[in-house]
Amino acid sequence: MSSKRKHKKASAEVNLGFQIAPMIDVVFVILLYFMVAAGSQQKENAHNTKLPGTVPPEGASEMPDEVTIMIEDDGQVYLNDDPLDSAEAKDLRELAGSLVQLKQASENANSKILVTVYANELAKYERVVDVLDALTRAKIVDVTFQAGAPE
Template identity: 65%
Template structure:
């Protein structure tokens, strides 16, 4: 029998390394795709739609919150007004009057909410109501419950 002798020749190792050129080509193709696709995009505000039903304008009332603290300090929309010892609350009346005039000129009504802390004196609530009367405010509500 003949035996075949195989000779093993040392193989030359080739160094392939990291090929960056094909990756750059792929990135440019993706970039080109998105640039072309962005040209066909429509802006959302460019689509004018009409909803069914009649459009009616609703004038919501301007909401003003007057808070009365336990120490007698009065806050108009979280801004302190007058001194806690002043009974006439002129600064509060003037501020509410300006808000009332602004809401009247805008064609809305002014809604005042009075929030009194649990230990606030009733006399101070009456002082606030007197100031609202001087400012010619008619829509007043009271908030019941604890502050947060």
């Protein structure tokens, strides 16, 4: 019996060392996975595009007319630093009339009119909508907005 105990004790003390075969199997499985996954990737196609060359302008290109509309905190509306209408006027007839004249002048000169609306931080949204209504009546579509005063 004592020999069996020694044999069990001896087999328990045997160090098998670092087994590399399972590690190689795992590496090959991972390599196989990436090879299969790389085959399903779509390749980018090259697009041959011809860029436009330089073409001399046919006529003198005119810069568009730029108009600024400022809306103050109290509701006063300024067109290019000129006050129009009273702060209480809802329909903004003077502003709409001036915008219609500017639109007609720009159409006669074959140029575009660009309008930038500057609204102060405390300006009422209702007043901004009133200005947009005046721009709609003048049929001006190129409008940008900026918060605060012009720089």
